[in-house]
Amino acid sequence: MQTRFPPELLADPRHAAAEAIVRKCVHCGLCTATCPTYVTLGNELDSPRGRIYLIKDMLENGRAADSRTMLHLDRCLTCLACTTTCPSGVDYARLIDLARQHVERTGRRPLADRALRGLLAVVLPYPRRFRTALRLSAPFRFLASILTRNKVLRPIGAMLALAPASVPANTRVAGTARPSGEVRARVALMAGCAQSVLDPAINAATVRLLNRLGVEVVHAAGEGCCGALVQHMGRETSAQAFAAANVRAWMAADRERPLDAVIVTASGCGTTVKDYGHLLADRPDLANDARRIASLAADITEFLARLDLPAARNPMNVSVTYHAACSLQHGQKVTLQPKALLAKAGFTVKEPREPHLCCGSAGVYNILQSEIAGALKARKARNLEAARGEVIAAGNIGCLTQIRSGTDLPVLHTVQLLDWAYGGPAPEGLPARFRVT
Numbered sequence: 001m002q003t004r005f006p007p008e009l010l011a012d013p014r015h016a017a018a019e020a021i022v023r024k025c026v027h028c029g030l031c032t033a034t035c036p037t038y039v040t041l042g043n044e045l046d047s048p049r050g051r052i053y054l055i056k057d058m059l060e061n062g063r064a065a066d067s068r069t070m071l072h073l074d075r076c077l078t079c080l081a082c083t084t085t086c087p088s089g090v091d092y093a094r095l096i097d098l099a100r101q102h103v104e105r106t107g108r109r110p111l112a113d114r115a116l117r118g119l120l121a122v123v124l125p126y127p128r129r130f131r132t133a134l135r136l137s138a139p140f141r142f143l144a145s146i147l148t149r150n151k152v153l154r155p156i157g158a159m160l161a162l163a164p165a166s167v168p169a170n171t172r173v174a175g176t177a178r179p180s181g182e183v184r185a186r187v188a189l190m191a192g193c194a195q196s197v198l199d200p201a202i203n204a205a206t207v208r209l210l211n212r213l214g215v216e217v218v219h220a221a222g223e224g225c226c227g228a229l230v231q232h233m234g235r236e237t238s239a240q241a242f243a244a245a246n247v248r249a250w251m252a253a254d255r256e257r258p259l260d261a262v263i264v265t266a267s268g269c270g271t272t273v274k275d276y277g278h279l280l281a282d283r284p285d286l287a288n289d290a291r292r293i294a295s296l297a298a299d300i301t302e303f304l305a306r307l308d309l310p311a312a313r314n315p316m317n318v319s320v321t322y323h324a325a326c327s328l329q330h331g332q333k334v335t336l337q338p339k340a341l342l343a344k345a346g347f348t349v350k351e352p353r354e355p356h357l358c359c360g361s362a363g364v365y366n367i368l369q370s371e372i373a374g375a376l377k378a379r380k381a382r383n384l385e386a387a388r389g390e391v392i393a394a395g396n397i398g399c400l401t402q403i404r405s406g407t408d409l410p411v412l413h414t415v416q417l418l419d420w421a422y423g424g425p426a427p428e429g430l431p432a433r434f435r436v437t
């Protein structure tokens with residue numbers, strides 16, 4: 001794509017980076033077919049190509065973000081399906097980050113929108129605050145459908161609709177979980193923020209499974225949210241602060257005794273941690289360590305695939321429909337390992353139609369853009385149910401929460417099923433008929 005950025009703007013490294021990305025786009029439009037918002041809304045400005053035009057126009061002319069540009073950029077899920085499809089290698093992920101930072105710096109949002117975004121940024125990334133907020137909101141869940149009818153109050157209704165009826169007890173652990181026998185690897189396990197509150201059973205299953213496989217698991221003191229939640233709202237400084245805290249925490253464990261991996265069980269977070277080298281590139285004190293952590297980061301299924309697990313001796317007699325989280329398939333390009341591991345563990349693996357399309361979760365998207373997210377959830381649930389698996393598996397807490405609110409089928413993390421297959425307890429979310437083995 002031809003660009004006309006004036007030299008004074010190109011002197012800014014952000015503009016220069018954005019210009020280099022925009023120039024790679026040959027406006028072929030192939031990405032439009034796999035973009036969930038274009039497929040849903042049918043508007044070119046809600047496609048990757050349309051958004052690239054809007055970003056180019058905004059940055060090239062050095063102007064503040066207007067309401068039209070904000071509307072269409074806000075509607076982007078950051079699902080990165082376009083990056084999988086694009087034949088020209090356009091780095092849309094980096095471009096939308098740069099654009100969102102510009103929007104955050106220059107755009108004027110309505111007061112209610114600003115207040116909501118501010119609230120999400122100071123509550124969701126902090127497990128204690130998030131748990132308290134969920135507990136306080138539980139009695140008001142019945143208001144969800146009423147509030148979603150009002151345009152201003154719709155995000156509050158969406159939050160209430162997603163809130164669980166009861167909040168699991170705080171089981172956050174510290175220290176190191178050691179295997180009983182020989183240690184074959186040492187890893188740090190990311191506890192993160194929202195997942196540790198909404199579904200602590202996921203990391204509990206991970207620790208059990210890794211320990212049984214001879215892997216020592218470190219829970220590093222001081223780690224927390226990966227920074228993705230605020231990064232996707234254009235709050236770069238805040239995202240860098242979260243990333244810096246995590247890098248320091250995991251590097252302390254690495255210096256004590258080298259780590260073989262930093263394991264992440266929420267793929268949305270994994271995508272961000274793998275990008276820490278870039279996020280902290282401007283921090284001379286942390287850039288090297290950030291690159292080391294990014295190179296160690298691995299989705300749990302990536303790491304388990306490296307361990308070469310034994311094939312199951314008996315079938316599990318459960319068919320599993322695998323939902324590929326966008327952050328795992330498009331963000332990290334981890335596509336085969338989860339399905340191969342489930343099959344090797346004895347499950348019958350089924351694939352839904354349109355596996356490339358987002359479920360609509362996308363961090364806080366299902367709160368801020370609940371109508372589009374609702375349409376995508378319904379489409380995803382239909383496709384998953386049509387695959388006729390008895391259980392749905394996915395590798396990201398956002399997807400699990402979103403899909404659970406759209407289907408009656410049990411929806412579990414892939415690692416919970418693997419833990420069960422390799423000798424752990426049957427997951428809590430399974431109906432009783434599966435739990436008798």
Ligand code: SF4
Binds near residue numbers: 029030
């Ligand atoms: S597929 Fe790539 S090159 Fe083609 S329009 Fe989309 S972003 Fe541009």
Ligand code: SF4
Binds near residue numbers: 035038075083
């Ligand atoms: S990230 Fe997803 S929603 Fe955004 S433009 Fe790309 S495909 Fe469309």
